[in-house]
Amino acid sequence: xxxxxxxxxxxxxxxxxxxxxxxxxxxxxxxxxxxxxxxxxxxxxxxxxxxxxxxxxxxxxxxxxxxxxxxxxxxxxxxxxxxxxxxxxxxxxxxxxxxxxxxxxxxxxxxxxxxxxxxxxxxxxxxxxxxxxxxxxxxxxxxxxxxxxxxxxxxxxxxxxxxxxxxxxxxxxxxxxxxxxxxxxxxxxxxxxxxxxxxxxxxxxxxxxxxxxxxxxxxxxxxxxxxxxxxxxxxxxxxxxxxxxxxxxxxxxxxxxxxxxxxxxxxxxxxxxxxxxxxxxxxxxxx
DNA sequence: CGACTTCCCTGGCCGC
DNA sequence: TGCGGCCAGGGAAGTC
Numbered sequence: 001x002x003x004x005x006x007x008x009x010x011x012x013x014x015x016x017x018x019x020x021x022x023x024x025x026x027x028x029x030x031x032x033x034x035x036x037x038x039x040x041x042x043x044x045x046x047x048x049x050x051x052x053x054x055x056x057x058x059x060x061x062x063x064x065x066x067x068x069x070x071x072x073x074x075x076x077x078x079x080x081x082x083x084x085x086x087x088x089x090x091x092x093x094x095x096x097x098x099x100x101x102x103x104x105x106x107x108x109x110x111x112x113x114x115x116x117x118x119x120x121x122x123x124x125x126x127x128x129x130x131x132x133x134x135x136x137x138x139x140x141x142x143x144x145x146x147x148x149x150x151x152x153x154x155x156x157x158x159x160x161x162x163x164x165x166x167x168x169x170x171x172x173x174x175x176x177x178x179x180x181x182x183x184x185x186x187x188x189x190x191x192x193x194x195x196x197x198x199x200x201x202x203x204x205x206x207x208x209x210x211x212x213x214x215x216x217x218x219x220x221x222x223x224x225x226x227x228x229x230x231x232x233x234x235x236x237x238x239x240x241x242x243x244x245x246x247x248x249x250x251x252x253x254x255x256x257x258x259x260x261x262x263x264x265x266x267x268x269x270x271x272x273x274x275x276x277x278x279x280x281x282x283x284x285x286x287x
Numbered sequence: 288c289g290a291c292t293t294c295c296c297t298g299g300c301c302g303c
Numbered sequence: 304t305g306c307g308g309c310c311a312g313g314g315a316a317g318t319c
Contacts, residue, residue: 001312056313073313075297107297126296128313169290179314186313276292277312292318301309 002072004150004184005227005248007056009240010078014058015051017080017241021118022047023062027111033122033130034110042133043068043112055146055183059139067139069132076122076129077101080241083117087243101243120241147181150220155182160217161210168206174275175205176220185220187277188233188255193220195254200286201279202272226251254280 002010023043028034036042043062050061058078060068070078079101081087087102101123104111110122110131122131134142147163148155163181164172175181176190185193194201196219199212208216227233232246233255240246253263258271258280267284 003313071313074311124296125298126312128296167289174290177313187311278310290319292316294316295312295314297311299310301307303306 001074001186001188002076002232003056003186003189004053004224005189005230006232006240006246007053007058007072007184008228009232009246010072011051011053011058013241014060014078014080018048018060018114018118018120019050020048021114021116024113024115026113028109029111030109030127033124033127035130035132039131039133042066054143055149055179056186057142065136067134067136069134069139069142070122071130071132073124073126073128073130075125077124078241079121079123079243081119081121087241146179146183148183150182150184151224155217155221157214157217161213164205164208164213168204170205171201171274172199172203172205172208172216173201173277173279177275177277182220184224187279188252189220189223189227191255191280192253193223195281195286196223198286200283201274201281254282256280 023046026040026043028040046062046064046066048060049063052059052061056071058070060070062068072078079087081102085102101121104121105123107123107125108121109124109127112120122129148159164175167175167181173190173194176185176193177187191201193216197212197216199208199216227248230246230248230251231240233248233252254269257269260269261267262269262282262285265282265285267282269280270283272279
């Protein structure tokens, strides 16, 4: 489940590898995952000028005012493979034998070839992910529908307070997951931030005290930053575009630890469902 | 408008 | 061993 830190990890790596490369032909194995219909023609001969992130989307900026947006959704992987067929990480090729992902497999949905023989493989077990080629105006329209970037200077305490005031009746965890309010947080970092802030995920937004709001804002920021430093979290299918797994999984305090002991108070962690999402928290120290 | 529900999709897991 | 049923879940779309 790539969230902000995982997508940022992919973007950081791709930016080092594909800037300046020119797309040539591509193979689209699942048509519904790509738009517009003219994708194949439009992307041909486009040169990558930059790679950015917005919310949980990878934005590959192309010379000529086009943008290739990639959303990994739940199980997507965007893997960069050099011309020798190796997943290359920061100039150090990784043994491809260790990674079936460096070759097209049954889950490969799209293959984007570069003119130099290297390529991007887009694998996605569940086919929830997508690629979209847009112009500047369309990108701006998509971005406008998304909320504040939590690691930007715009995510001020005032901004966070405003967001909570706008949706007073939502459970705080549901609020954190709404991309139109704050962009980039998913199930892992919602649970982890709430644990660190010692706030029960089922609390209504309006019930948070100003001290709790301040605390939650800073735990969101620190958790996301920490996860980026560890290359993200690989709980099931996530790998960076270098084929590497993220190591934040070893730092998780509650996510996927249901039934285990709370690291803070040794109580057994509770699993529940909030807004249709599995939620793990400590009922003893998250009030 | 906000809040809630359904749907997409497939592998993995459970019980029989 | 095989198989049906169910679950995970980001986010769009539909309903109330």
